[in-house]
Amino acid sequence: MTSxxxxxxxxxxxxxxxxxxxxKAQSNHQAPRTLPLAKEFIMPLRQHIGQPCSPLVKVGDxxxxxxxxxxxxxxxxxxxxxxxxxxIQSIEPAFCGHPSGEPELAIKIHCDTPDEIDNSLLPSDATxxxxxxxxxxxxxxxLQSIEEAGIVGLGGATFPTHIKLSARGIDTLIINAxxxxxxxxxxxxxxxxxxxxxxxxxxxxxxxxxxxxVILATEDNKPEAIDAMQxxxxxxxxxxxxxxxxxxxxYPSGGEKxxxxxxxxxxxxxxxxxxxxxxxVQNVGTLFAVYEAVIEHKPLTRRLVxxxxxxxxxxGNYWLPFGTPIKHLLGLHLFNGDITQFVVGGPLMGxxxxxxxxxxxxxxxxxxxxxxxxxxxxxVIESKPHQACIRCGECENVCPVNLLPQNLYWYARHDQWQQxxxxxxxxxxxxxxxxxxCPSEIPLVHYFRYGKSNLRLxxxxxxxxxxxxxxxxxxxxxxxxxxxxxxxxxQKAAEARRKAAQDxxxxxxxxxxxxxxxxxxxxxxxxxxxxHQSEDLS
Amino acid sequence: xxxxxxxPYFHQALPTSKVMLWVILAMMPGLAVQFYYFGWGVIxxxxxxxxxxxxxxxxVQHLRERPLFDPIxxxxxxxxxxxxxxxxxxxxxxxxxxxxxxxxxxxxxxxxGGLGNNPFNPAMIGYVLLLISFPVEMTAxxxxxxxxxxxxxxxxxxxxxxxxxxxxGLTVLDFRQLADxxxxxxxxxxxxxxxxxxxxxxxxxxxSNYLANIQAPMMVNLAYLLGGLILLAxxxxxxxxxxxxxxxxxxxxxxxxxxxxxRFISPWxxxxxxxxxxxxxxxxTDPVSAATTPKGRLIYGVMIGALVVIxxxxxxxxxxxxxxxxxxxxxxxxxxxYCKPVVYGEKSHDR
Numbered sequence: 001m002t003s004x005x006x007x008x009x010x011x012x013x014x015x016x017x018x019x020x021x022x023x024k025a026q027s028n029h030q031a032p033r034t035l036p037l038a039k040e041f042i043m044p045l046r047q048h049i050g051q052p053c054s055p056l057v058k059v060g061d062x063x064x065x066x067x068x069x070x071x072x073x074x075x076x077x078x079x080x081x082x083x084x085x086x087x088i089q090s091i092e093p094a095f096c097g098h099p100s101g102e103p104e105l106a107i108k109i110h111c112d113t114p115d116e117i118d119n120s121l122l123p124s125d126a127t128x129x130x131x132x133x134x135x136x137x138x139x140x141x142x143l144q145s146i147e148e149a150g151i152v153g154l155g156g157a158t159f160p161t162h163i164k165l166s167a168r169g170i171d172t173l174i175i176n177a178x179x180x181x182x183x184x185x186x187x188x189x190x191x192x193x194x195x196x197x198x199x200x201x202x203x204x205x206x207x208x209x210x211x212x213x214v215i216l217a218t219e220d221n222k223p224e225a226i227d228a229m230q231x232x233x234x235x236x237x238x239x240x241x242x243x244x245x246x247x248x249x250x251y252p253s254g255g256e257k258x259x260x261x262x263x264x265x266x267x268x269x270x271x272x273x274x275x276x277x278x279x280x281v282q283n284v285g286t287l288f289a290v291y292e293a294v295i296e297h298k299p300l301t302r303r304l305v306x307x308x309x310x311x312x313x314x315x316g317n318y319w320l321p322f323g324t325p326i327k328h329l330l331g332l333h334l335f336n337g338d339i340t341q342f343v344v345g346g347p348l349m350g351x352x353x354x355x356x357x358x359x360x361x362x363x364x365x366x367x368x369x370x371x372x373x374x375x376x377x378x379x380v381i382e383s384k385p386h387q388a389c390i391r392c393g394e395c396e397n398v399c400p401v402n403l404l405p406q407n408l409y410w411y412a413r414h415d416q417w418q419q420x421x422x423x424x425x426x427x428x429x430x431x432x433x434x435x436x437x438c439p440s441e442i443p444l445v446h447y448f449r450y451g452k453s454n455l456r457l458x459x460x461x462x463x464x465x466x467x468x469x470x471x472x473x474x475x476x477x478x479x480x481x482x483x484x485x486x487x488x489x490x491q492k493a494a495e496a497r498r499k500a501a502q503d504x505x506x507x508x509x510x511x512x513x514x515x516x517x518x519x520x521x522x523x524x525x526x527x528x529x530x531x532h533q534s535e536d537l538s
Numbered sequence: 539x540x541x542x543x544x545x546p547y548f549h550q551a552l553p554t555s556k557v558m559l560w561v562i563l564a565m566m567p568g569l570a571v572q573f574y575y576f577g578w579g580v581i582x583x584x585x586x587x588x589x590x591x592x593x594x595x596x597x598v599q600h601l602r603e604r605p606l607f608d609p610i611x612x613x614x615x616x617x618x619x620x621x622x623x624x625x626x627x628x629x630x631x632x633x634x635x636x637x638x639x640x641x642x643x644x645x646x647x648x649x650x651g652g653l654g655n656n657p658f659n660p661a662m663i664g665y666v667l668l669l670i671s672f673p674v675e676m677t678a679x680x681x682x683x684x685x686x687x688x689x690x691x692x693x694x695x696x697x698x699x700x701x702x703x704x705x706x707g708l709t710v711l712d713f714r715q716l717a718d719x720x721x722x723x724x725x726x727x728x729x730x731x732x733x734x735x736x737x738x739x740x741x742x743x744x745x746s747n748y749l750a751n752i753q754a755p756m757m758v759n760l761a762y763l764l765g766g767l768i769l770l771a772x773x774x775x776x777x778x779x780x781x782x783x784x785x786x787x788x789x790x791x792x793x794x795x796x797x798x799x800x801r802f803i804s805p806w807x808x809x810x811x812x813x814x815x816x817x818x819x820x821x822x823t824d825p826v827s828a829a830t831t832p833k834g835r836l837i838y839g840v841m842i843g844a845l846v847v848i849x850x851x852x853x854x855x856x857x858x859x860x861x862x863x864x865x866x867x868x869x870x871x872x873x874x875x876y877c878k879p880v881v882y883g884e885k886s887h888d889r
Contacts, residue, residue, distance in 0.1 A: 270883035347548040378550040388654030392825045401882040424881045432546030439554045
C-alpha cells in the first residue's frame with residue numbers, strides 16, 4: 001500500500017539569520033562508514049544536561065558492549081553504556097571537553113579487540129519494515145526502553161529524551177532535520193540512508209506523546225534527503241499523516257524555537273517550553289536512536305559523526321562508538337598535514353580544541369579539521385584586537401531572537417547586569433550570527449556568555465538573599481508577637497492587682513474579696529485556655 | 539584567536555575600515571559636482587580638513603601613549619574630515635578649516651574615548667563651532683559657475699586661502715560680487731533674507747537669475763543622492779534614517795507650505811537645496827551617534843528632517859542640518875530606550 005506524502009515548501013521567515021558558506025558537499029554524498037576500534041575508550045560520566053552519573057562498575061570489571069556502566073538517581077539523567085567489549089581500566093578525572101580544560105570524572109575502558117573493524121556498528125537493514133511494528137509498541141514500555149538506552153537530544157542539546165517525551169497535551173511532533181550549521185551533514189546522511197528508521201522512531205515518539213501530527217522540518221539544501229524521506233514515508237503505511245516541510249536555507253533555522261516559528265508561524269512564549277504550544281521537537285538522530293532502542297533493544301553507544309575539513313582525506317560520516325579519543329582518529333592516516341586544533345560541532349556554535357585526548361560523546365555531531373581561511377572557509381584564524389563598535393546595527397539585523405546585540409555588548413563590557421537583564425540577554429541562543437556579520441570583528445557571543453554567567457550568578461545570589469531575608473523577617477515578626485503577648489499579660493496582671501487592692505479597701509473583712517478572687521481565678525483560667533486555643537489557631 | 543575565545547569561528551563581513559572607505563567613495567560624485575561649480579576651494583577644504591583630522595587622531599594616540607597609527611586604519615577620522623570639508627564654504631581661511639577639523643576630532647570624538655564612544659557627530663561639532671564663531675565667513679559661499687563665470691583659478695584660490703586675497707588684492711568678497719554689483723547669496727540664504735524683507739516666494743522665483751542660482755545646489759544634491767543610493771545598494775547604510783529624514787522634511791515643509799504658500803518654499807525645493815542629501819545619506823547616518831534600533835532610526839530621521847525645515851523657515855540660520863543632527867544625537871539614547879524591539883516570544887507572552 002502506498003500513500004502520497006505532502007512536501008510543503010514554505011517561505012516563512014524568522015527575524016534575521018545568515019547564510020554562511022555551507023561546506024556540506026564535501027561530506028554528504030558518501031555512505032556512512034566505520035573505522036577500526038580504538039585501544040582505549042574514555043566515557044565521561046556527564047553526557048547530558050544535569051548532574052553527572054555515578055559509576056556502576058569498578059576497576060578490573062569485564063564489560064560487554066551495551067552494558068550499563070553508569071547511572072544516576074537524580075533527574076534529568078541519562079544512563080551510560082559500555083561502547084565496546086573490554087575491561088574497566090580506571091575511573092578518574094580526565095579531559096572531557098570542558099572549555100576551561102578542567103578534567104571531569106570518566107570511566108576508561110580497555111578494548112578487547114582494538115584495531116578491528118566492527119561492522120556491527122552499522123545499523124541493521126530496515127527495508128521491509130512497515131508501520132505495523134508500531135502497533136505492538138506499548139507506550140509505557142517504550143518510554144522505559146528509551147530511558148534505559150540513555151538517549152539524549154543528539155542535535156547538540158543533550159537533554160534526556162525520556163523527559164521530553166513525557167510531556168502532556170502534545171498534538172504535534174516536529175522532526176528537526178534543519179541541520180543549518182555549515183559543515184555538519186550527519187542528519188542529512190542519516191536521512192538519506194536510514195529514512196525508514198527515522199520515521200519509525202518518530203511514530204514511536206508520537207505514540208508515546210499521543211501526538212496526531214508528525215512533521216519533518218528541513219532546509220531546501222538537502223534535496224536527496226527530502227527525496228529519501230518522502231519515498232520511505234510512502235512505503236510505510238503510516239497510521240498518522242506524515243508531512244515534510246521545507247524551509248529556505250538560513251542559519252539558525254535549526255534552533256528549536258526558530259524551527260517552531262518556521263513550521264507553525266507561532267513563537268514559543270517567553271519563559272515557556274514548546275510543550276505550551278502542544279509541540280515537541282526531536283532531532284532526526286534522536287529519533288533514529290529511539291527506533292533502535294525500542295525495536296532493536298540497542299542502547300545508545302555510538303552515533304554518526306561528520307568528519308570534515310580540508311585536512312581530512314576522505315570527508316564523510318562515520319559510525320563512531322562513544323569514548324573514541326580524537327587522537328585515535330589521528331593515528332588512522334585519515335588526514336593530511338599536522339593537526340594542531342580542531343572544532344567539535346559547527347563553525348558557529350562549536351568548540352575549538354587543541355587537546356586530542358578528547359573523546360567522542362553523545363553531543364559530538366561533527367569534527368572539523370581545517371587549516372586555512374578562504375572565501376568559502378572564512379575561519380577566524382589569528383588573534384587580533386577587535387575594532388570599536390560603531391553601532392552599525394548589522395548584528396541586530398541578523399539576530400533570530402530580535403535582541404539588540406550592539407547594546408548588550410556595551411552593557412556586558414561595562415558589567416551593567418541590570419541593563420543586560422532588561423535587554424533580555426538571557427534570551428540569547430548564542431547562535432553567533434551577530435559576531436559573524438560584525439564589521440569590527442567583535443567576539444560578541446564571548447561577551448554575552450560572560451554576561452549570562454554573571455546574570456545566573458546574580459540570580460543565585462538573589463535567591464539566597466531572598467531566602468535569608470524571609471527568614472529574618474519571620475524571626476522579627478515572631479519576636480514582636482511574643483513581646484506584645486508578654487506586655488498584654490503583664491497589663492492584665494497589673495489590672496487584677498489594682499482591682500484586688502481597691503476591693504480590699506472596700507471590704508475590710510476580706511469575705512467579698514475572697515469570693516471575688518476565686519471568681520477572678522476561674523475567669524483567668526478560662527481566658528487562658530481560650531488564649532491557648534487562639535494561639536494554636538494562629 | 540586565542541585558545542580561550544569561544545565560538546563562532548566563522549566571520550564574514552565588510553570590515554569597518556572598508557565601510558568607512560565606501561562612505562568616502564560614495565561621496566565622490568557629490569564632491570566632483572561641488573568642485574565643478576565652486577572650484578579649487580572645495581579641494582583645499584577637503585585636503586586640509588582630512589589631513590588635520592588624521593593628524594589629530596595620531597596626536598591623541600601619542601598623548602594616550604597608545605600605538606600611533608592604529609585608529610587611523612579604521613578611516614573614521616578621514617570620513618569626519620571629508621564630511622566637514624565638504625560642508626565648509628570654499629575659500630574659507632585655511633586656519634578656520636584646521637580649527638574646525640581639529641575641534642571635531644579632539645572635542646567631538648577623542649575626549650569621549652574615540653571611535654564608538656562619541657555621542658555627537660564629530661564633523662557637525664566642528665561645523666557648528668565654526669558657524670557660531672564665524673557666521674559671516676561661514677555663510678559666504680562663492681557664486682557657482684552657473685551664476686558667475688569669473689571664478690578664481692588654482693593659484694588665485696591658493697592665495698586667497700592662505701593670505702585672504704590674491705596678489706591683485708581680490709578677496710572672497712570681490713569674487714562674490716556679481717557683474718551687476720550684487721552680492722550673491724546661496725538660494726536658502728536668499729530666500730530667508732528676502733522673506734524677512736517681505737518678498738513672496740513667487741517673486742523670488744521670478745528673478746532673472748533664479749534658475750541659474752539654484753542650479754548648483756540642485757546638482758550637488760542630486761549627486762549626493764546618487765552616492766547615497768550607492769551606499770544603500772552596497773548595504774553600507776540602511777534605508778531607515780535617510781528615508782525618514784526626507785519624509786520628515788517633505789511632511790513638515792508640506793504642512794507649513796500648505797498654510798502659507800506665499801512665504802514658505804515648497805517641500806520639493808527643500809529637498810533640492812542646502813545640505814539635504816549630504817545630511818540624509820552621509821551625516822545623519824553616522825551609526826555611532828545615531829539611534830540604533832529600527833524604530834528609533836525612523837523617529838530619529840523624521841525628527842531631523844522636521845527640525846531642518848523648521849529652522850530653515852523660522853530660525854536664524856539659512857540651513858540647519860548640523861543643528862538638527864546634533865539635537866537628535868542627544869535624544870538618540872532616549873529614543874532607543876523607548877524603541878526596544880519585541881524579542882522572540884514576548885508578544886504572545888504579554889497578550
